[in-house]
Structures are given as C-alpha cells and as structure tokens.
Amino acid sequence: MVMPRNLIDRILVPHAAFQGALRRIGQCYQNAEAHGNPACLAIVGPSRTGKTSVLGQFASAHPAVRTAEGLEVPILRVKTPSKPTVKSMAEIMLREMGDPRFDKGTENARTGRLMTLIRNCGTRMAMIDEFQHFYDKGQNKVMHHAADWLKVLVDDTGIGLVVAGIPGCLATIEQNEQLRGRFRTPVAFERFDWRSPEDREEFAAILSAFYDALAEHIDLPDFTSAEMAFRLYCATGGLIGYLAMLLSQVVWDVIDDKRKVVTLKHLREAFAHSVRSSHDYGDAPDPFGPRFATEPSEALLATVSRIGAAAPALTEGRPSRRKVWHARARDVLSAA
Numbered sequence: 001m002v003m004p005r006n007l008i009d010r011i012l013v014p015h016a017a018f019q020g021a022l023r024r025i026g027q028c029y030q031n032a033e034a035h036g037n038p039a040c041l042a043i044v045g046p047s048r049t050g051k052t053s054v055l056g057q058f059a060s061a062h063p064a065v066r067t068a069e070g071l072e073v074p075i076l077r078v079k080t081p082s083k084p085t086v087k088s089m090a091e092i093m094l095r096e097m098g099d100p101r102f103d104k105g106t107e108n109a110r111t112g113r114l115m116t117l118i119r120n121c122g123t124r125m126a127m128i129d130e131f132q133h134f135y136d137k138g139q140n141k142v143m144h145h146a147a148d149w150l151k152v153l154v155d156d157t158g159i160g161l162v163v164a165g166i167p168g169c170l171a172t173i174e175q176n177e178q179l180r181g182r183f184r185t186p187v188a189f190e191r192f193d194w195r196s197p198e199d200r201e202e203f204a205a206i207l208s209a210f211y212d213a214l215a216e217h218i219d220l221p222d223f224t225s226a227e228m229a230f231r232l233y234c235a236t237g238g239l240i241g242y243l244a245m246l247l248s249q250v251v252w253d254v255i256d257d258k259r260k261v262v263t264l265k266h267l268r269e270a271f272a273h274s275v276r277s278s279h280d281y282g283d284a285p286d287p288f289g290p291r292f293a294t295e296p297s298e299a300l301l302a303t304v305s306r307i308g309a310a311a312p313a314l315t316e317g318r319p320s321r322r323k324v325w326h327a328r329a330r331d332v333l334s335a336a
C-alpha cells in the first residue's frame, strides 16, 4: 500500500485528556438534548495541544443532515473573527447555518434570523474556537457587547456552548459576571510533562500509535524505546501538534526521497525543516544529534518546556530583522 502524504493528519490518538474533553462536551450536548438549563464549557490550553482537534472530533460525530423536514444542524461550529462584534459573530454563524443572506441586515435582524435557524435546524450546541479573540490584548479589554450577545443567544435558544482557546480566553468569562455563572470548570489541555510518570506514559502511548501507523510503510527507530521517546519529547516539548508536524515532515521526506528507511539522521533533517526554527532551544543539543544526552536533566527539561511558548516581544531600540533588512535594502538602493 502506498503511504499517503497526509498519513499523520489522518491519525487521531484518543489520549486521556482528549477523551476526558469529549466526555465533558458530550455531557453539555446531552443536557441540551434533554432541554436542561444551558451548559457552557471552555476548553483551554497552550497552542498545539489539540483543542481544535477535539472540537472537530465531536462535531464530526454529529454532522448536519438533510431530512424530509429540512436541514438539521446539531452543532454550529465557528471560529471567532479577529475582532468579534455582534454583527461579525452573527454573520459567521449565519453562514455556517447556510443562510444565503448571511452578511445582510442589522445586528437585530441577523440575530433574529440566527435564532430562528437554530430553532428550525434542531441545533443543540454552538462551538466557538479561538475564543481568546474576545479579549483584545492591545487595548486590554474584553469585547463585552459581543460576550453579552453570546449569553443572550445561549439563554434564548437553550443550546449548549463550548468555547476553546489559549488560557487568556478565560479573561472574557471571568470578567463577565453572567457568563461566569454559566460556565462549568474548564477542561484544561496541557503539554505532557516528562517529570510526571502519567504524562510520560501518555506521551509514550501517543508515540506508539504514530509509530504503528508509520511502521506499516517504513523501517524506523522504535519510538517506544525510552531513548527515542525522550528524543522525540525534547524535539517537541511534549506538544502533540509539534509531534504531528515533525512526523508529517518525516513522511513527506520519505515520499520525496523514495526511501523506505528512516534513521536518526533523517529525523534530524525532518526536525530541522519542521519544528526546529519555531522556538529557541538555547544551547540544548540537537535531540537527534550525536551529542544529545538521552538522560533527562533539569536544565534540558526547562528549555524544552518553553518550546511553543510565544517569544518575548522585541524590546525598544532593538530593531526587528525585518527593519534591519529594510534598512539594508535602502542603503543598497541609495548607494546604487
């Protein structure tokens, strides 16, 4: 069988946090089906921990269907626009519900049409990803008008609400008394921590799932050995999204090189072309290189735990690379 280029994207590993999140979302969904009071839930965690994937998995188990009575849309799933307003939120939701006039009408008109569609299509739950956009970091304020609108939408239609975002998204809920009272304890996605035996076990199980899929097509170092597990952990900071990125690079390289074998050298190259540049490894040795110590040290674990975290903002007086490049280009042009 030919190895598909998107092999890694097709794999979904039902690790414990993932399953726990599915269960909590399912409870909110079933509550809405039973016409209980609207239940709201936030899925929070650092970038690349699998929040969008869990929403996608639940939503795909409850797809829209066309019946004799019309369209049924059990789950309305949208991504928050970068600066949400009532109009823009209503617009993306109307578009998702199939309203051909999604971008037409006043706030009230759009909201009215959306509520009618939610009722007519048997919608049980709204899912809003990238919920951190409800908090404007630049202006340091919550989009209260849009957040209040969301509360009214949930109250008036009786649907469940699941939002997902990086931990900063909780500010919107915490700063809005009425939203706060409707949200249950959030589901927290975390990076796997090598220091925790449970996390190590989870990470090993994820590696094993990816390894099994890859080993059907290629010969590669055993990911379940303690040494390889630690190398892969250090390469990805215990973030499943970075692991998926690295392994998808491995797959692309194997296909393009028409190889059937992956060695440490190939892993090193794939690492250099995928996750390597997205974070600062400091002086840590290359996790697939010969100098790498496969014994954990506090210093190494500390470096690795910063993988994927946002880089600190550039300080005043230190020009960004882009600015430097412009300056140089200008010099060159003026010198010409």
Ligand SMILES: Nc1ncnc2c1ncn2[C@@H]1O[C@H](COP(=O)(O)OP(=O)(O)OP(=O)(O)O)[C@@H](O)[C@H]1O
Pocket (backbone or CB within 6 Å): 008, 009, 011, 012, 013, 014, 015, 018, 045, 046, 047, 048, 049, 050, 051, 052, 053, 054, 165, 166, 240, 241, 242, 244, 245
């Ligand atoms: N349970 C899983 N099984 C397999 N792969 C997964 C799983 N969860 C996440 N991934 C992989 O990790 C990648 C990142 O996951 P996802 O987009 O869900 O993260 P996120 O938490 O939404 O990140 P962000 O905050 O940056 O949007 C996915 O594209 C997928 O390849």
Ligand SMILES: [Mg+2]
Pocket (backbone or CB within 6 Å): 051, 052, 053, 129, 130
């Ligand atoms: Mg996401």
